[in-house]
Amino acid sequence: MKKLTVISAAILGLSTLFVSSATFAKTNEIAVIVKSENSNFWQNVKKGALAAEKELGGKYKVSFQGPQAETAIDEEVNMVKNAINRDVAGIVLAASDPNALIQPVKEAFQHAIPVVIIDSGINSDGKYYQSYLATDNYAAGKLAAEKLLAELKGKGGKVGVMSYTPGSDSAIKRGGGFVDAVKAQKGIDVLETRYSQSDMTLALNQTTDVLASNPELVAMFGANEPTAVGMARAIKEKGYAGKIVAVGFDGNKALQDFVRDGTLNGIVVQSSYQMGFKGVNTIDRILKGEKVEKFIDTGVVYVTKDNIDSEEAQGVLY
Secondary structure, three states: OHHHHHHHHHHHOHHHHHHHHHHHOOOOEEEEEOOOOOOHHHHHHHHHHHHHHHHOOOOOEEEEEOOOOOOOHHHHHHHHHHHHHOOOOEEEEOOOOOOOOHHHHHHHHHOOOOEEEEOOOOOOOOOOOOEEEEOOHHHHHHHHHHHHHHHHOOOOEEEEEEEOOOOOHHHHHHHHHHHHHHHOOOOEEEOOOEEOOOOHHHHHHHHHHHHHHOOOEEEEEEOOHHHHHHHHHHHHHOOOEOOEEEEEEOOOHHHHHHHHOOOOOEEEEEOHHHHHHHHHHHHHHHHOOOOOOOEEEOOEEEEOOOOOOOHHHHOOOO
């Protein structure tokens, strides 16, 4: 009976489909599934999601989970499938891999469970999910490059790019925006991108290697929280703080401290809290039959020593 209802509702359109799904759902759970639980960035997503749960007055129960590491893609796939089996009301998902998560998101769609993607997308040509809430990562990478180049003031040399998970949608776009902008500058040689697998210790070791083997190095970019922390620690430990321009991405306490002491010239900070908060609220809007935007830009703030204590910066730092 439920299957016939869902099929009939599909003919009337997606919004009707999801309203029908909400009627038949076994639970009122909204599952928030992220790349890893072991990061302040993702914990800030959790804070936002739980704040939305509270604002909605207990209408839904928000669950939160993620693998121990962002490289545990199969584990995240299983988490999505388990959420489908629990017949959750909706799923908020940060995809660790743009291809591996297509099938489980498709399965959610087939079960009339709305999916809102946050942070990193999937390569499904816009199908199977209802909205994508994220930083415009290409624009954010370009902004990081522009700030870094401004600090160089026309000085030429080599620039190191420290990224995280190869194949991740956000890593591809963020790194692409940065590299494209820097390569357009005359006199700059962009080194081959290093990937830390979002492991701070690996990022530290990779940065140490780049510093030692490139005497013409003038600047570095660390493209996510653990990578930027590892990069900054290596820069400081090896005595390069203030000698090279360094820009990070994300805004945990360690990165804030590196901005304050001058190890990092600045950090590009996403609003991970808003990803969680708006992600849950967007699921609620879908289930109420409202039309939602296909892409919602959650924005970034460039934080430096000069503005780190401002209201705007403090609103995104965590």
